[in-house]
Amino acid sequence: MRVGRSVSIIKKNFKLLIRSKASAFIVLIGPLLIILLVGLAFSGKTSYELSVGYYAPDYNNLTNAFIDGLKQSKYYVQEFKDEQTCVHKIEQGIIHTCIIFPKNFQISNEKTNELRFLVDYSRMNLVYKIINSVSETLEIESKELSYSLTQLLLSKINNTIDDINADLILLSELNPKINLLMLDLQKAKSNTEAMKLETRDVRLSGTNKSVILLNKTILSLEEQGFELINKTQEYLEILVEDYEHWGENRSEEKIQDFEKLKNKTITLYNETRLRIQETLDAIEKTSSSISQLESDLNMSKQLNKKTQERIESAKNNLADIQSSVSELRIALERSKHNLAGISVTSAETIVSPVNTRIEPVVSETSKQVFMFPFILVLVIMFVALLLSSTLILFEKNSKAFFRNSITPTTHSLFIITTFITSFTVIILQTFIILWLANYFLHIPLFKNVLSTLLIILVTTTFFIILGMIIGYLFSTQEGAIMASIVIGAVLMFLSNLVIPLETLAPGLSGIVKYNPYVLASELLRKSLLFRISFQEVLTPILILFGAALIIFLVMILLHALLSRKRIKKGECLS
Amino acid sequence: MQRPPILRVQHLTKRFGNLTVLKRVSLDIYEGEIFGLVGASGSGKTTLLRTLIGYLAPEEGDVKFRYDYFVKRKQGKNKPLYASVYKQPRLARTLFGFGSQDPSFYKKLTVKENLMYFGSLYDLPRKALESNTDILLTLMDLKKAEDVLAGDLSGGMGRRLDIACALIHDPEILVLDEPTSDLDPLLRAHIWSLVQKINKKGTTIILASHHLSEVEAFCSRIAIIKDGKIIDVATPARLKTKYADSQEIRIQTYPGAYANIANALKQPGSRVFDIKIKGSELIIYSDQPHMVLHKLIHTLETLKEELIDIRVSRPGLDELFLRITR
Numbered sequence: 001m002r003v004g005r006s007v008s009i010i011k012k013n014f015k016l017l018i019r020s021k022a023s024a025f026i027v028l029i030g031p032l033l034i035i036l037l038v039g040l041a042f043s044g045k046t047s048y049e050l051s052v053g054y055y056a057p058d059y060n061n062l063t064n065a066f067i068d069g070l071k072q073s074k075y076y077v078q079e080f081k082d083e084q085t086c087v088h089k090i091e092q093g094i095i096h097t098c099i100i101f102p103k104n105f106q107i108s109n110e111k112t113n114e115l116r117f118l119v120d121y122s123r124m125n126l127v128y129k130i131i132n133s134v135s136e137t138l139e140i141e142s143k144e145l146s147y148s149l150t151q152l153l154l155s156k157i158n159n160t161i162d163d164i165n166a167d168l169i170l171l172s173e174l175n176p177k178i179n180l181l182m183l184d185l186q187k188a189k190s191n192t193e194a195m196k197l198e199t200r201d202v203r204l205s206g207t208n209k210s211v212i213l214l215n216k217t218i219l220s221l222e223e224q225g226f227e228l229i230n231k232t233q234e235y236l237e238i239l240v241e242d243y244e245h246w247g248e249n250r251s252e253e254k255i256q257d258f259e260k261l262k263n264k265t266i267t268l269y270n271e272t273r274l275r276i277q278e279t280l281d282a283i284e285k286t287s288s289s290i291s292q293l294e295s296d297l298n299m300s301k302q303l304n305k306k307t308q309e310r311i312e313s314a315k316n317n318l319a320d321i322q323s324s325v326s327e328l329r330i331a332l333e334r335s336k337h338n339l340a341g342i343s344v345t346s347a348e349t350i351v352s353p354v355n356t357r358i359e360p361v362v363s364e365t366s367k368q369v370f371m372f373p374f375i376l377v378l379v380i381m382f383v384a385l386l387l388s389s390t391l392i393l394f395e396k397n398s399k400a401f402f403r404n405s406i407t408p409t410t411h412s413l414f415i416i417t418t419f420i421t422s423f424t425v426i427i428l429q430t431f432i433i434l435w436l437a438n439y440f441l442h443i444p445l446f447k448n449v450l451s452t453l454l455i456i457l458v459t460t461t462f463f464i465i466l467g468m469i470i471g472y473l474f475s476t477q478e479g480a481i482m483a484s485i486v487i488g489a490v491l492m493f494l495s496n497l498v499i500p501l502e503t504l505a506p507g508l509s510g511i512v513k514y515n516p517y518v519l520a521s522e523l524l525r526k527s528l529l530f531r532i533s534f535q536e537v538l539t540p541i542l543i544l545f546g547a548a549l550i551i552f553l554v555m556i557l558l559h560a561l562l563s564r565k566r567i568k569k570g571e572c573l574s
Numbered sequence: 575m576q577r578p579p580i581l582r583v584q585h586l587t588k589r590f591g592n593l594t595v596l597k598r599v600s601l602d603i604y605e606g607e608i609f610g611l612v613g614a615s616g617s618g619k620t621t622l623l624r625t626l627i628g629y630l631a632p633e634e635g636d637v638k639f640r641y642d643y644f645v646k647r648k649q650g651k652n653k654p655l656y657a658s659v660y661k662q663p664r665l666a667r668t669l670f671g672f673g674s675q676d677p678s679f680y681k682k683l684t685v686k687e688n689l690m691y692f693g694s695l696y697d698l699p700r701k702a703l704e705s706n707t708d709i710l711l712t713l714m715d716l717k718k719a720e721d722v723l724a725g726d727l728s729g730g731m732g733r734r735l736d737i738a739c740a741l742i743h744d745p746e747i748l749v750l751d752e753p754t755s756d757l758d759p760l761l762r763a764h765i766w767s768l769v770q771k772i773n774k775k776g777t778t779i780i781l782a783s784h785h786l787s788e789v790e791a792f793c794s795r796i797a798i799i800k801d802g803k804i805i806d807v808a809t810p811a812r813l814k815t816k817y818a819d820s821q822e823i824r825i826q827t828y829p830g831a832y833a834n835i836a837n838a839l840k841q842p843g844s845r846v847f848d849i850k851i852k853g854s855e856l857i858i859y860s861d862q863p864h865m866v867l868h869k870l871i872h873t874l875e876t877l878k879e880e881l882i883d884i885r886v887s888r889p890g891l892d893e894l895f896l897r898i899t900r
Contacts, residue, residue, distance in 0.1 A: 008694035012683065019682040019723075400688075403678040403739060406629055407695035408664040 005409055006417050013421035016394055051076040051094065053086045056101035063105050065144075066115075070099075087118055161336065168332050175325060182318050189311050192304055211280050218276060222269055229262050372437055373525035374497045377459060379433065380426060381491065381517055384463030385470065385484035388422040392471025393480050411559065415468070422464045430456055443528060451527040451537045458541055459520040462548040466516075469555045472562055491517040519544050578640075578654040580605040580778055581626065581747060586635035588618075588625050588802075595621045597802040598635065603747070603780055605640075608773050610793030611782040612895060618802040619782040620675065623749050626780075627670040628659040636660065639669050643746060668696060671740035671777075673750040677732045679739050681725030685716050688724050688735065689742050696743035703742075710738040713771065730761035737768065741777070748772060750781035754788065766792050786891040796891075798898055805898055810891060817894045820847050823858040823866060823886050827879040832856040838873040839866070859889070 052075045056063045070077050078095060080086040086098035100116040395401050395414065404414065437443045445452065467484060474480040494508075495518045512518060523540050526532050579602035588596040595618045603609050613619045624630045626637045641657035659666040672678075679688040686707060693703040711717045714734040719727065724735060733753065740748060753769065754762040766788055773779050783789050789796060790810040797807040806813065827835070835856060836849040845862040860866040863886050874881055889897075 005694055005697065008691055012680065012687075012691045015687065016680060016682050398680060399674075399676055399678045400680045401678075402629075402674055403672070403692060404695065406627060406667055406670070406672050407692065408667045408697070409695045 005413060006420070009409075009414065009417040010421050010424070013391060013394075013417065014425075017391075017421075017425070020394075051078065051096050053078045053080050053089055053095040053098040054101065055080045055083050055086050055098065056105065057103040058105070060105065063101055066101070083118075090118060164332055164336055168329065168336070171325060171329050171332070175322070175329075178318060178322050178325070182315065182322070185311055185315055185318070189308065189315070192308055192311070211276075211283055215276055215280070218272065222273075225265065225269065229265070233262075372441060372443055373528050374495075374521045376430070376433060376437075377517060377521040377524055378488075378492060378497070380430060380456070380460055381463045381520075382484070382488045383429065384422060384426055384460055385467040385488050386481065387425060388418065388464045388467030389471035389474070389480040389484050390477065391418045391422060392468050393474070393477050396471070396475070397477065411563065412556075415556075415559065418468065419461075419464055422467070423460060426460045426464070427456070430460070445528070447529075448527045448532060448534070448537075451532070451534055451541075452524065454541055455520065455523045455527055455537065455544075458544045458548060459516075459524070462516055462520070462544055462551070465548055465551050465555055469551060469558060472555065472558050491515055494518070495521065497521070514543070516544060516547060577605055579603055580640050580643075581780075582638045582656060583622075583626055584636050584638065586622070586625060586632050586637065588621055588630060588632045595802050596625065596632070599799075599802070599804050600635075601797060601804065601807060603778060605746075605778050606773070606776060607794040608769065608779040608781065608792055610789040610796040611780065611799060612784075612786055612789055612796060612891075613782075613799035617799045619799055620751055621802075622799065623672075623751050623780065623782055626659065627672055627749055628663050628666045629672075631660055639666055640746075641665070643669070668743060669746050671743065671745035671748045673733075673737045673740040673748065673753055675752040675755060677724075677736040679724050679732075679735055682723060684721050684723055685727070685735055685738075686711070686720040689738055692739045693742040698743060706742055706744060710741055714738045714768065730757060730764065733757065733761070733765060734768065737765075737772075741772065745777065747778045747780060750779065752783055753781060754783060754785055762788065786895050790891040798895065800898070813891070814888065814894060817898055818888050820859045820861045820889070821863045821886060822889050822893070823860065823863055823870065823884065824855045825858070825870070825884045826854055826882040827856070827874060828882055829879070830854070831877060831879065834877055835870075835873055835879065838877065839869060841869075844869060 052070055054067060054070070054077065056067075056079075067077065067079075076095075078089075080089070080098070083098070083100055086095070086100070089095045090098055096119070098118040100118065102114055395404070395418070434443075434445055438445050466487070470480050470483045470487070474483055494512045494515050519540050523537050523544075527537060581601075581603040583599055583601040583603070586596050586599040587594065599618075599622060611619050611622065621630065625632050628637070637659040638656035639659055639662075641655040641662070657665065680691070683691060689707045689710060690703060693706060698706065711720050714737065716731060716734060716738065719731060724732065727735060737748075737750065737753065740750075750769070754765050757765065762785065769779060769781070769792060781789075781793070793810065795807060795809055796813060798805040798813075806816070808816065832851045836851075839846050839849060839858060845860050845865050846858055847861070848859040850857045850859075858866060858870070867886070871881075873879075
């Protein structure tokens with residue numbers, strides 16, 4: 001039956017909420033309206049409606065390029081004749097910023113070009129937006145300029161590499177040629193060394209004497225030959241007489257042969273003599289030539305010696321050249337290697353080694369997507385605080401409170417049913433918002449379903465209990481609403497939604513990171529936008545849950561204390 | 575032989591800070607009676623009612639109720655069992671129905687929804703709840719307005735709805751705190767008629783009221799409370815006998831120089847205790863009215879006052895109350 005009682009109380013709570021027009025509007029329609037407004041506020045234009053003034057002491061292509069860049073970014077751009085007028089217009093609020101171009105604005109090594117932004121710092125919220133927005137546009141121009149410059153630089157470097165490559169090819173071709181040359185020289189040297197150019201003691205006069213002696217000998221041989229032949233002839237005549245004596249005619253033939261032989265020998269002898277004479281003549285000539293040759297050889301020997309010296313020198317020189325060429329080649333190879341070692345050859349990368357291109361880590365790129373978790377937790381926080389405190393005060397300030405108190409229904413059941421009522425409303429609203437977000441903003445709801453659900457449940461629980469504490473602490477609706485708004489605002493302001501936590505003092509940021517709103521929104525952001533494991537979000541969820549448990553105990557304690565106090569004071573609760 | 579009391583209030587003391595609102599109050603309430611509690615504003619009536627239903631815890635004393643109404647008892651054991659309202663709060667809360675001075679229901683719920691809701695808090699079965707609701711709507715003459723938001727009801731209807739809410743779980747004792755305050759005489763009469771009807775159904779009624787004449791007319795017993803103390807508890811008749819030591823002579827004269835008449839009557843030995851001018855009437859209190867009447871007629875002749883009306887009667891509860899609490 002306790003369930004029946006609970007259902008009855010919850011039904012009653014819903015009826016009261018729906019029939020109270022103001023609360024129905026604030027609690028039921030309000031959050032959807034907030035989401036709608038936020039959606040409208042952040043959708044559409046990404047650039048701000050900014051009026052930008054500028055003053056340039058002189059104009060050139062560079063100045064014009066920057067100004068064109070501003071105009072193309074759909075800013076309202078206005079030119080001023082001097083800096084003072086521009087500043088005055090900022091003071092009047094007619095323009096948002098004034099850009100002062102430097103005199104003789106051009107790119108050169110000697111100059112530092114500085115663009116000055118004049119802004120109204122009293123408009124803190126706008127200043128950084130203006131600077132970011134306008135400087136972003138100008139940065140694009142600046143980058144384009146740097147890009148072209150770098151492109152030029154790179155093309156030259158590339159050309160140089162090409163030249164070096166060509167040189168290397170030439171050098172590579174030269175080396176074998178030099179090797180061949182050295183080989184030839186080596187051979188020449190060897191041949192030269194092989195020549196027997198040393199002057200020997202050739203005594204051609206002695207030869208001459210020998211030839212003469214030979215001639216004499218030959219003459220003697222002739223005499224002796226004749227003598228032999230005559231003797232042979234005598235012998236043969238003897239033989240012939242013998243033969244005639246014996247009656248045969250064969251010796252005649254032999255004698256004829258001998259005669260022929262004799263004639264031939266004589267002929268040969270004559271030829272020999274002629275030849276010897278010729279030889280002697282030739283020797284005579286040769287002797288003369290040898291003398292001349294000797295003289296020439298002596299001269300050649302000297303020349304050869306000089307030649308060898310030169311060849312040796314040339315060889316040494318060529319060896320040096322080869323060594324130098326090798327060194328050059330190594331040096332060129334090293335240079336090429338160094339140049340080839342420049343892995344980044346994109347001009348854009350060289351100009352901006354660390355890119356500042358902002359790009360979302362998820363596929364969706366609209367601001368609503370990034371804002372959504374913060375807005376959702378914000379809505380849950382404010383609705384939970386307002387709704388639960390409102391429900392508590394509905395009861396407390398209701399005349400029916402007294403009647404509820406005198407029934408056998410325990411206070412804890414009223415507390416639980418108030419919690420369930422608030423919880424049901426907020427969870428329903430959250431699911432509607434999530435569905436709308438999924439439909440219109442394409443926010444992926446099913447990336448980490450379990451984590452997302454758990455975060456929403458724990459967050460809702462925490463803020464409902466906090467709201468209930470507010471409800472018990474305050475006796476009027478106005479006070480509770482004020483307290484809810486103040487607490488919600490403090491939690492919101494001490495979060496990334498308004499002030500980046502990184503900019504806070506270290507001590508404060510250490511505390512603020514445990515701000516329930518920060519914990520919840522960061523958790524939801526991670527869960528909705530990124531793929532994270534359940535383990536990664538478990539610890540913060542447990543912290544939030546622990547905090548919810550603690551404040552629940554505080555609420556029970558507070559409720560008991562306040563009830564006792566009221567009864568002691570005899571306050572009529574109705 | 576008188577039946578044992580359904581409720582025994584024993585030496586009840588309640589303090590709010592340094593202020594003692596109830597001082598050792600003791601009462602017995604009997605089943606089926608309409609018990610009236612009268613006292614000046616701030617005398618502790620509401621505190622007493624709220625303490626005896628267990629809403630406020632006393633510093634001293636106890637309130638005991640007939641526990642045997644909730645337990646099955648063996649045959650032959652007729653001695654009543656009592657339990658403390660504060661030690662058995664859940665049972666005690668089903669025993670009482672409470673109609674508060676300010677109607678205590680949800681204005682944004684309809685008449686029927688209020689009854690169904692409060693009935694559900696007593697764990698009534700659905701059928702019993704619907705039946706009770708129907709009976710009460712008829713009894714309280716709210717049937718036609720069952721779907722009207724409670725906030726849109728008139729004062730009288732609101733008061734009736736409040737009583738209906740107090741009766742939704744069919745309590746043994748109905749406690750009503752100022753049930754007819756701020757109502758016109760017609761509505762007051764209607765409420766009293768309802769109270770009688772409820773009482774006739776067997777419900778014991780304890781009520782606090784400023785309208786002493788009505789209390790006198792409808793209550794079987796009356797307790798007079800003053801500064802947190804019960805001065806007396808008795809039937810109206812016994813209270814009158816006990817405290818009415820004089821009669822009152824009410825006259826109307828023309829031109830009505832009542833001050834002169836009063837001065838003339840206030841003579842030593844005239845047996846006149848007190849003289850009051852109340853509206854167009856001059857009220858003379860005396861234990862020997864016939865002696866005073868003689869003197870009065872003589873005075874009127876002397877002062878040339880023309881007698882328009884004259885009545886002699888015993889004083890009502892209002893007057894007695896003033897005397898007692900003075």
